[in-house]
Amino acid sequence: xxxxxxxxxxARDWFESLRTRICAAFEEIERGAGSDAAFAxxxxxxTDEDGSPGGGGVRGQMNGAVFxxxxxxxxxxxxxxxxxxxxxxxxxxxxxxxFATGISLVAHMANPHVPAVHMNxxxxxxxxxxxxxxxxxxxxIPYDEDTAAFHARLRxxxxxxxxxxxxxxxxxxxxxxxxxxxxxxxxxxGIFYDHLEGHFDAHFAFTRDVGEAFLDIFPRIVRRxxxxxxxxxxxxxxxxxxxxxxxxNLLYDRxxxxxxxxxxxxxxxxxxxxxxxxxx
Amino acid sequence: xxxxxxxxxxARDWFESLRTRICAAFEEIERGAGSDAAFAxxxxxxTDEDGSPGGGGVRGQMNGAVFxxxxxxxxxxxxxxxxxxxxxxxxxxxxxxxFATGISLVAHMANPHVPAVHMNxxxxxxxxxxxxxxxxxxxxIPYDEDTAAFHARLRxxxxxxxxxxxxxxxxxxxxxxxxxxxxxxxxxxGIFYDHLEGHFDAHFAFTRDVGEAFLDIFPRIVRRxxxxxxxxxxxxxxxxxxxxxxxxNLLYDRxxxxxxxxxxxxxxxxxxxxxxxxxx
Numbered sequence: 001x002x003x004x005x006x007x008x009x010x011a012r013d014w015f016e017s018l019r020t021r022i023c024a025a026f027e028e029i030e031r032g033a034g035s036d037a038a039f040a041x042x043x044x045x046x047t048d049e050d051g052s053p054g055g056g057g058v059r060g061q062m063n064g065a066v067f068x069x070x071x072x073x074x075x076x077x078x079x080x081x082x083x084x085x086x087x088x089x090x091x092x093x094x095x096x097x098x099f100a101t102g103i104s105l106v107a108h109m110a111n112p113h114v115p116a117v118h119m120n121x122x123x124x125x126x127x128x129x130x131x132x133x134x135x136x137x138x139x140x141i142p143y144d145e146d147t148a149a150f151h152a153r154l155r156x157x158x159x160x161x162x163x164x165x166x167x168x169x170x171x172x173x174x175x176x177x178x179x180x181x182x183x184x185x186x187x188x189x190g191i192f193y194d195h196l197e198g199h200f201d202a203h204f205a206f207t208r209d210v211g212e213a214f215l216d217i218f219p220r221i222v223r224r225x226x227x228x229x230x231x232x233x234x235x236x237x238x239x240x241x242x243x244x245x246x247x248x249n250l251l252y253d254r255x256x257x258x259x260x261x262x263x264x265x266x267x268x269x270x271x272x273x274x275x276x277x278x279x280x
Numbered sequence: 281x282x283x284x285x286x287x288x289x290x291a292r293d294w295f296e297s298l299r300t301r302i303c304a305a306f307e308e309i310e311r312g313a314g315s316d317a318a319f320a321x322x323x324x325x326x327t328d329e330d331g332s333p334g335g336g337g338v339r340g341q342m343n344g345a346v347f348x349x350x351x352x353x354x355x356x357x358x359x360x361x362x363x364x365x366x367x368x369x370x371x372x373x374x375x376x377x378x379f380a381t382g383i384s385l386v387a388h389m390a391n392p393h394v395p396a397v398h399m400n401x402x403x404x405x406x407x408x409x410x411x412x413x414x415x416x417x418x419x420x421i422p423y424d425e426d427t428a429a430f431h432a433r434l435r436x437x438x439x440x441x442x443x444x445x446x447x448x449x450x451x452x453x454x455x456x457x458x459x460x461x462x463x464x465x466x467x468x469x470g471i472f473y474d475h476l477e478g479h480f481d482a483h484f485a486f487t488r489d490v491g492e493a494f495l496d497i498f499p500r501i502v503r504r505x506x507x508x509x510x511x512x513x514x515x516x517x518x519x520x521x522x523x524x525x526x527x528x529n530l531l532y533d534r535x536x537x538x539x540x541x542x543x544x545x546x547x548x549x550x551x552x553x554x555x556x557x558x559x560x
Contacts, residue, residue: 246526273559277559
């Protein structure tokens with residue numbers, strides 16, 4: 001893997017510092033619930049197609065009282081895409097060299113009243129370079145108030161950068177987080193964006209604000225719902241709802257596919273899967 | 281959907297009668313365990329691409345004391361493949377007309393000492409016509425004795441028809457029931473075969489014997505293990521083992537893909553998924 005340039009290093013440093021702050025915030029929520037659960041961090045290394053070092057990452061996982069299972073991964077990888085995969089990635093059609101750095105987070109919550117959540121932001125380099133990412137809320141028991149608060153916070157992050165971002169990116173999330181075989185959405189949406197290129201500073205600032213928005217709003221939603229009593233039927237509904245998440249990630253998710261196709265770490269890629277899921 | 285010809289009708293009748301006998305055998309096992317669980321049967325109809333009737337099937341499902349969740353489906357469908365899918369099916373490259381009839385069975389067992397099992401046999405018609413199928417054993421806690429008995433019974437069924445069948449079809453199962461992302465097999469194998477064409481009577485007789493072999497051996501393995509005491513740790517290991525089954529079916533299984541691509545019944549296609557699975 002080639003040495004990182006200034007933009008790549010800046011992006012990597014941001015994703016790693018965001019990871020540290022998110023993990024601290026989540027552990028603090030566990031403290032508030034009387035749990036001493038903490039993230040365990042496991043570094044992994046990637047070998048490129050030709051056997052040379054291809055970067056790596058750090059898996060972070062916590063199994064707590066509030067966060068039944070949460071994975072927060074950072075990875076910084078590079079090398080050459082396999083030819084058939086290169087053909088499908090912007091700017092890699094003729095030159096398969098790539099670099100990618102990003103953060104990826106999925107939280108499955110113990111209480112069915114607390115929504116599961118996904119957040120991912122990344123910086124890619126091929127012969128082109130761009131930011132992408134997204135965040136979406138997945139409540140087994142939806143509360144309009146939570147959905148509205150989540151969207152409003154992301155809307156504000158978008159609005160500070162470009163008036164077209166929220167309308168475009170929330171619509172993109174609606175289309176992307178969709179289960180065609182069931183004809184239902186995966187959750188209650190959020191934002192999804194990709195190929196933001198041509199203005200590194202502006203797009204990096206936007207990507208940072210997406211991370212800040214997530215870090216601001218999700219812990220608030222968790223605290224609002226984590227002490228709500230729930231029944232065994234609620235819990236079973238949660239396990240069944242999680243089945244949709246599994247179906248989406250294994251049948252459709254680009255990030256899962258990207259990881260499997262680029263020799264990513266299996267445990268990191270599949271950390272998004274829920275601790276327990278049910279198909280009655 | 282066109283009227284069935286004699287071969288298609290004979291194959292369908294066999295799959296339906298096998299279904300009835302298997303369900304009776306499984307219900308009898310439940311009786312032996314003091315459970316009155318019974319299969320619930322739900323018919324479904326398929327609409328072809330152009331909106332015309334495209335056949336259908338019957339989902340059979342039982343959630344019992346021994347069979348935590350078992351699905352036994354028969355379907356008889358026909359019409360025209362979508363163009364991009366037709367290109368991938370033998371004999372449908374230039375004419376997308378197809379007919380398919382078959383039985384598909386997946387059993388997830390409550391006791392971790394009893395193996396999960398899959399069995400499917402089918403008769404396809406495009407401009408060509410062939411039989412395919414397979415069966416494989418998926419024990420969370422493997423017993424060499426069970427694995428050997430399962431393979432021996434399938435070997436005997438194969439040997440009565442062609443000395444090359446068992447070596448070829450058991451190797452095919454090893455290759456097919458494989459999780460490349462984990463570099464582990466899905467279970468302990470069995471047989472897998474496809475495109476057996478050119479000799480309808482002989483291949484139909486073989487396909488019937490695969491069904492008979494399954495119906496003979498699997499209930500015996502179940503009875504041998506169903507009363508074995510198990511720990512909570514065994515049960516957790518079972519739930520984790522089932523995760524591999526989910527990964528295989530959603531990431532790689534051709535039958536799942538075939539169903540999703542041909543407008544099959546979602547509940548029938550996903551009936552193979554376990555009642556509960558765990559990704560720690």
